[in-house]
Amino acid sequence: MGERAALDAGEAAFWRPLIRIATVLPRALEDQFLPETGLTISDYGVLVALSEAPDHLLRISALAATTALSLSRISRVVDDLTRRGLVEKRRCAEDGRASNAVLTAAGLARLEAAYPSHLARVRAAVFDHLSAEDIRTAGPVLARLAAALDATPPTDDC
Incomplete structure (x- = not known):
């Protein structure tokens, strides 16, 4: 990647608050949300994604892409939600190496x-x-930025 010019005043005025929001907003949302609900923002995002999926089921890799969590992070979150009875993990019938996450009735109620x-x-x-x-x-500006950052989700869901 070649050397690029420093941010101009307008770009810096956009970038600095954006990076502050990206850092502070999740923490601000979670500080009271976790004690009130027993859910982290990541937990909540996983439950929302599963609630919106057909049959409340997503392959773990698709769930990671949908929630923008790494595969290792989504595995930890799903394992924790499974221990709490909010999600079930099931082997993928078409690929025994893969797993699906399924929202339970208790998970939907908690959501x-x-x-x-x-x-x-x-x-x-x-x-x-x-x-x-x-x-x-x-809204459209943020949607364009989000789309530019999104990786292509897997297409081989079970």
Whole structure:
């Protein structure tokens, strides 16, 4: 990669708050969420992803891609959720080396119970500070940035 020019004032004014948000927002959301619900933000993201998946089932590698967690991190989160009865791990019938994560009834109930607290935190931390116009204009910009960062998800799901 060749040498690139330093950030100009406009780029720096965009980048510095963005990196602060990326660092501080998850911590701010989790500080009260974990004691209130017993879920980390990663736990919550996994439960949401499984709740939205067909049959509440995703291959572990697809779950990692969906939640933007590494394979080692998703394995630890799924193992913890499994120990707590919120998720089940099942061998993939088509590939015995792979595993699927399946949302349990208890996991769905925990997700539904945690949703109001999560929604309140997200509104207080983010949306209460933005106008409808801010949201309308920033949404597509953030979506483009997220899409540029996303890896291609696996296509060989069970």
